[in-house]
Amino acid sequence: MTNQKQTKLGAQNSILSAARVRRLSPEQLGISAPGQQSDQIDDSDQGEKLHSAAVDAVGDDEDGIGAAVLTSDETLHTGIPIKGEGWGTHAIELAVSKAVSNGADGISSVAVYSVDGQSGLCGRCLQALADTRDGEVTIEVLSSEGFENSFELTDLTPWVSQS
Numbered sequence: 570m571t572n573q574k575q576t577k578l579g580a581q582n583s584i585l586s587a588a589r590v591r592r593l594s595p596e597q598l599g600i601s602a603p604g605q606q607s608d609q610i611d612d613s614d615q616g617e618k619l620h621s622a623a624v625d626a627v628g629d630d631e632d633g634i635g636a637a638v639l640t641s642d643e644t645l646h647t648g649i650p651i652k653g654e655g656w657g658t659h660a661i662e663l664a665v666s667k668a669v670s671n672g673a674d675g676i677s678s679v680a681v682y683s684v685d686g687q688s689g690l691c692g693r694c695l696q697a698l699a700d701t702r703d704g705e706v707t708i709e710v711l712s713s714e715g716f717e718n719s720f721e722l723t724d725l726t727p728w729v730s731q732s
């Protein structure tokens with residue numbers, strides 16, 4: 570850049586200009602500050618993301634089970650069942666474990682996918698959610714047909730207090 574150009578730019582500096590300046594907010598430019606992104610995701614978007622994360626977690630396994638949990642700091646964590654010799658983890662358990670190990674806040678909602686919409690949710694998984702929840706937890710059950718059902722955790726776990 571030459572000195573001449575710099576002078577010219579200075580002369581057009583809108584801050585020094587008496588002309589009206591159109592001010593754009595970060596929102597108008599589609600820019601969000603760190604920590605504000607969640608404000609721009611409405612509940613339906615979050616539900617969509619949670620659902621697709623649970624389905625995507627399954628990958629190519631046609632009979633697979635996938636789970637996704639959303640935490641109160643609005644991070645998503647996914648899980649699949651893992652079977653080993655003498656050990657194993659369920660999809661929801663793994664998603665919860667990943668959330669906890671990543672330092673996420675309490676679980677606020679969970680989606681679990683299986684082809685028939687009947688698998689992937691058991692007492693162990695419910696206890697994992699009860700132990701790591703942030704208030705009430707909505708559990709959504711998905712099948713290859715799409716959304717099947719949703720429950721509140723405390724309706725399924727009467728031993729857990731509502732608060």
Ligand SMILES: [Zn+2]
Pocket residue numbers: 659660661662689690691692693694695
């Ligand atoms: Zn389970």
